[in-house]
Amino acid sequence: MFDQRIRLIGSVALVVALLSAPLTVTATPTTGPTATPSAYASTSVEQVDPTTLTETEAWFDETMARQLEDHRVPGAAVVLVSDGEVVLAKGYGYADVESQRPVDATETVFSIGSTGKLITWTAVMQGVEDGRLELDRDVNDYLTDSSVTVPDTYSEPVTLEHLGTHSAGFEDSFAGMVTDDPSEIRPMEEILAEHRPARVRPPGEFVAYSNYGTALAGHVLAEQSDTTFTEYADERIFTPLEMANTTYAQPLPDELEPRRAIGYTSQDGEYLAHDPVIWTLPPEGGSLRTTAGDMGAFMIAHLNEGRYGSERVLEAETVHEMHRRHFTKSEAVPELNGMAYGFIEMDRNGETIVGHWGDTPRFKSVLALYPERDTGLFVVYNAPGGQAARFELLQAFTDRYYPESDTPAVDPPNGAAERARELAGDYRSLTVSESSWERVLGVMTRTFTVEATDEGYLTTTAVADDTRRWVERRPGVYDEVGGSDMLVFRLDEDGDATHMFRHSFGPSTYERVPWYERLTVIQAGLGVGVVAFLSGLLRWLGEPVWRRLRGGSVGSDRERAARWLLGTVSLLWVIVLVIFLMAWINFNAEAASPSLALRAGKVLRYVALAGTVGAVVVTGIAWRDGFWTRWGRLHYSVVTALALLFAWQLSLLGILPL
Structure with missing residues (x-):
């Protein structure tokens, strides 16, 4: 018995060590673009012509070289188009570090993540042009022969308009998006039907990014076209745009595999290569592989009102419809970026910009169109450092070629301090799961803590994002100090902030959470719980040692059973917490194939x-029958109460669905 307890002590020590380990998550982007001024921007305010090849190439050469070094990225590819022509298509660094194979913008095949969603929405709009689809029609009308349905949770139906603006009201979910083995890829219909996320808010109310929504739209198109989505994209988009190096096929075709860019992470000064992720829902975009050159053709078609050479993939009116705003997040602040159709508004420096960014665990990309300038920029990187690098490049490019002339405010106006204090709190993205353990990812990594300074500034902090300072432009609207981002707050009829929007992150809404759901409260609750459990385990496991040293009675069978119960509960809660923390750290692998530990958890x-x-029941018995000493009963009661609190905190994180 004593040896068993010693082994349990060793297990607890391991649990504590795991709890104290640093947490890193390599999943989807958690905070979005930073929109801070780039270190690669020119200090000149004079506008430069981006079509001047010599100057433009020299600037990109210098900028990309610094980016690869600063952000620990082996390789990248850039394409710049303007006036219907490719101005620059160039690779930087290595597609394969070991063989020293360089990146070639027209030959190297990259995974571009959700930037590929723009292919999906272009295809859907072709269906609208053909008359097979209508943007304002219930999508269930198109799914009569499919096992996929959208439940009638709310009276308002979900339409393609909602899906294209990420306002359908689905919870976030990664289930079914990735797998470990290409042979396990199933028909898209089966995956969509099996892993349908819950509808958690009425459609058209708020923007909340949804991978499932885009995949569903692609399935709707395929159902009405009597083909698969991948076959449709090959025939109707890739072929006319001469995107010969672009495919949804997994694994890559033999002719493309030798040109595949390898994904890396930086570790101890070295680059660690990773196998490609296997995606299961083509319209979602993750499985799209392409070259920067091919994406240049796609941009030219969109900037040239749907035409590429002698081919046309969209009518001019349809292109304009895709690029115009379809969802306004704040009627009171029309300059706040919203959602076009499929495209995300990414305006900077007063310039109209629409595009999309994409993330896989190792590849980061962004596509940006400047329709009024007839210019487009695409960049892709093959390491996580590209997440920040792509937006720095976008900002630097905009600053250099389309500089801002206005001087931003830097000092808070009168009364700003009091107004700022009213806005302080935690704001959580609506792009979170409501019904599974995946919620912990959203709660912990997609929550912004807003605090007020005595001078009247706001500061924001979040996981994987630097602390930033904001100055009031007008009540409820704040500009980033030293940057180009903007925060906008929605107030209720009582003047209390209910939601927050970020200019640089169009496809998301942040909802203010009550005090008991603030990250500091949750973390404190979990921390106090762990300490209480360790004290309970120490008392339970250390009791034999204490008796040997100081003597004393063994206690009744009921008293010993009560100690065993609370000791076991304490150990189980710590183990559960560690299992789900480790699942969060290894989120991508767990999403592809849940581990035995997660299933056990x-x-x-x-x-x-x-x-x-x-x-809880035993606590009442202990007080009624006078177990142990008064202090012993009190300790038992406190640990039990904290166990209840701990369970509630885990339910807020989605680890314990109740």
Whole structure:
């Protein structure tokens, strides 16, 4: 018995060590673009012509070389188009570090993540042109022969308009998006039907980015076209645009595999190569592989009102429809970026910009069109450092070629301090899961903590984002100090802030959470719970040692059973927390194939909850029958109460669905 307890002590020590390990997540972007002034921007305010090849190439050469070094990225590819022509298409660094194979913008095949969604929405709009689809029609009308349906949770139906603006009201979910084995890829219909996310808000109310929504739109198109989505894209988009190096096929065709860019992470000064992620829902964009050169052709078609050479993929009116705003997040602040159709508004420096960015665990990309300038920029990187680098490049390019002339405010106006204090709190993205353990990813990494300074500034902090300072432009509207981003707050009829919007992150809405859901409260609750559990384990496991050193009675069978119950519950809760923390750290792998530990954790969480309920009952018995000393009963009661609190905190994180 004593040896068993010693082994348990060793297990607890391992749990504590895991809890203290630093957390890093390599999943989807958590905070979006930073829109801060780039270190690569020119200090000149004189506008430069981006079509001057010599000057433009020299600037890109210098900028990209610094970016690859600063952000620890092996390679990247850039294409710049203007006036219907490719101005620059160039690779930088290595597609394969080991073989020293360089990146070639027209030959090297990259994964571009959700930037590929623009292919999906272009295809959907072809269906609208053909008369097969209508943007304002219930998508269920197109799914009569499919096992995929959208439940009638709300009276308002979900339409393609909602899907194209990410305002359908789905919860966030990664389930079914990736797999470990290409042989496990199933028909898109099966995956969409099996992993349908819940509808958690009425459509058209708020923007909340949805991978599922885009995949559903692609499925609707395929159902009405009597073909697969990948075959449709090959025939109707890739072929007419001469995108010969672009495919959804997994694994890559033999002719493209030797030209595939390898994805890397930087570790201890070295680049660690990774196998490609296997995606299962082509319209979602993750499985699209392409070259920068091919994306240049796509941009030219969109900037040339749907025409590429002698081919036309969209009518001019349809292109304009895709590029115009379809969802305004704040009627009171029309300059706040919203959603076009499929395209995200990305305006900077007063310039109209629409595009999309994409993320996989190792590849980061962004496509930006300047329709009024007839110019487009695309860049892709093969390491996580590209997440920040792409937006720095976009800002630097905009600053250099289309500079801002206005001087931003730097000092808060009168009364700003009081107004700022009213806005302080935690604001969480609506792009979170509401019904699975994946919620922990959204709660922990997509929450912005807003605080007020005595001078009247706001500051924001979030995981994987630097602390930033904001100055009031007018009540409820704040400009980033030293940057080009903007925060906008929505107030209710009582003047209380309910939601927050970010100019640089169009496809998301941040909802103010109550005090008990603030990150500091949740983290404090979990921390106090762990300390309480460790004290309970110490008392339970250390009791034999204490008796040997100081003597004393063994206690009744019921008293010992009560200690065993609370000790077991304490150990289970710590183990459950560690399992789900590790699942969060290894989120991509768990999303592809849940580990045995995660599957066990899903069972143990309910065992621990049942044990906690039992401990509540035993607490009452202990006080009634006078177990132990008064201090012993009090300790038992406190640990049990904190176990209940701990369970509630885990439910807020989605780890314990109740």
